[in-house]
Amino acid sequence: MTPRPTIRDVxxxxxxxxxxxxxxxxxxxxxxxxxRERVVAAIEALGYARNESAAELARSRREPEARAEGLSAAERAGSTRPTSP
Structure with missing residues (x-):
């Protein structure tokens, strides 16, 4: 199995x-x-797919108030789907 392409690969x-x-x-x-066009072309050529869990972790690090309140992005957005701690 080949590893998933990363943003560094893109x-x-x-x-x-x-x-x-x-x-x-x-x-x-x-x-x-x-x-932007070159990057989008590279994304398509490599079949890059964003790791949403990693993206959410990065967002939570940039939003310390949300972390302090213990809210996930889904909770801030009003989702009713439970998230793991």
């Missing part, structure tokens, strides 16, 4: 940093259209 193929790949994935306006 960045290598697109000729950009992993931070730029992250900006594209997060729909940042700080990425030029031509660069």
């Amino acid at each position: 960045g290598r193929v697109a000729g950009v940093s992993h931070q730029t790949v992250s900006r594209v994935l997060n729909s940042s306006e700080a990425v030029r259209p031509a660069t």
Whole structure:
């Protein structure tokens, strides 16, 4: 089984940093259209799929107030689906 491609792999193929790949994935306006197109093409070529658990963990690290309150992203969004601690 081959390992899943990472944002670093996508960045290598697109000729950009992993931070730029992250900006594209997060729909940042700080990425030029031509660069965005290269990153999207690399994502499609590699079959990259975002690890939503990892993305949620990163978001929770950037949102300390949510962590302090013990709320998950699903709870902040009003989801009724239980989440594990």
